[in-house]
Amino acid sequence: MAGSTLEIRDLHVEIDGKEILKGVDLTIKGGEFHAVMGPNGTGKSTLASAIMGHPRYEVTKGTILLDGEDVLEMEVDERAQAGLFLAMQYPSEVTGITNSDFLRSAINAKREEGDEIPLMKFIKEMDSTMDLLEIDKNMAQRYLNEGFSGGEKKRNEILQLMMLEPAIAILDEIDSGLDIDALKIVSDGINKMRNDAFGCLIITHYQRLLNYITPDYVHVMMQGRIVKSGGPELAKRLEAEGYEWIKEELGIEDETVGQN
């Protein structure tokens, strides 16, 4: 199975009237791992949020298609149903809903009514995935993300990713706040997802995550656009030399979206 294709064309996005993305083009296919890198403030997380439909972000121009379907016409839940997943940089805390109830609701939302996942099967799958991510068992019964440490929240995002098995996943700064051991565990989890049907967009401003998850394509974002693309060797060069050479090459003085 070839998997899905996510096509982003000339995407312009505003937040509170300020344009952050100024024409992003990117295509992700099943089986491919893409990394979007770049310094802070260049629009990387905006890209992730706009794809998922974050309420504060307004798409002013451009298209996002998933297997030819217009993603921008879909509600947030419909985007997830269609196969998109966003591991968030700052997941919400929700009091009163246990992690386990939430996850079961999410899994059942993708299934037909009357075909809900049997409770025992769910518990077994959740247990084994939690083991794999070395997540404390009591997290299942704690309220969703409430009082979780930064690292626990990140692992919880990956737990959801692995249980929900989307067609295309976007990982927004999933490495921030993780120590090196946790980073390895999380990376192992993500690498287990790798197959022909699964596409992944990894957003990071550190190269170190890419030591554990090797991307097929690397893109550099500056001033709200993708300014350079290449293979894994691009990430290596960025690690060794930083971003200055790209700015020089392209004549960019301030890489953030504030200037133009």
Next chain:
Amino acid sequence: MTVETKLPYNKEYITDYSKKRNEPNWFQDIRLEAYDIAESMPLPKIEKTRINNWNFTNFKHDVSGDAITSFEELPEKIRTLLGDKDSAKNIIIIRNNTVAFTKLSPELSDQGVIFEDLFTALSNHEDLVKKYFMKDAVKLDENKFTATHAALLNSGIFLYVPKNVKIEEPIQVVFWQEDKEAALFNHVLIVADEHSDLTYVENYVSDNDDDQSVANIVSEVFALDGAKISYGAVDNFSKGTTTYVNRRGVAYNDAVLDWALGQMNDGNTLSENETFLMGHNALSHAKAVSIGRGEQSQNFTAKITHFGKGSEGYILQHGVMKDRAASIFNGIGKIEDGASKSNAEQESRILMLSQGSRGDANPILLIDEDDVMAGHAASVGRVDPLQLYYLMSRGISKEEAERLIIHGFLDPVVREIPIETVQKQLREVIEGKVN
């Protein structure tokens, strides 16, 4: 516009009603005295809630219901409250103000536990009832509703647990207004004698969306020295019923009186839950959840008054408002002069789901003693759009996400409720109101 507030029944009717039930003279006298008070008092002014257009006079007073021989005869709405047939060991079902089913385990009656309807208790245990009825907890002339209550009282429960008797099984009463116009003037009188221990659960159910009626409920609950009472309630009157409910407790030395109230009526409701911590080291938790929906208007007061030294009172109430519902939540902690080392804490939180709903939380601390602790927290807010986004980003529909958020908002109170039966019932009722 002000609607009629004059009672549709006169003194002659009340005298006849009392005679018909063979009530003792002192009880009939209370009714007649209460009638005069009710007639002379205006409707109370309730801050921030307009009640003068509520229905207080349109109802049927004298009704009756048939006995229940098997739980299978009961509608689904009632059956879910009873759990499985055998698990309910001590239960009375009141149908249209008539005892329709009663069951008390022999072990309890052997130990001297009294559990019967109030009219039976008036003939079997007259002295006990007389000692406590509308004297030290709720007074006849407190307001127009308490007076009306006594004048027209047409249903009631008496529960007495003797000294040192500890009951583990919950004692349950279901008040079922099968007749859609039947008014319920219900009095619950509970006395836990010294060092006794009891759990009481009550359910109010009606099915009158279109027909109008009235419920006027007074509970008087006494925890004598060292006694422990867990009092749970799930109120579930339909839209047509206007409710006044006053649940009042008195806790003496070292007594514990805990309330767990599911205030789930669909009609206009005025609710007071007040505890007097009379004794030293008396303790009360007052926990309540509610959901407002449709056009209903509700006003909830949770109040704990500290008289005894070292007494502790904790109020916790969470409410969810949908549609065009409006609710006021008052939390009052009052510490009287001399109640040193007392602690009065309260938390009220309201979640509004729609633009048209209104909610207000009023935390009030009244303190006349220096050496005390007190604290309050209150919040009124709307659903966090980022929470909704997060849940929906996992494929959960907006409706389902809101359902989860409502359950979640109430769960910190529901899961704290010490009575498992009430927890289960509440979750069922919440589920029914959320969809």
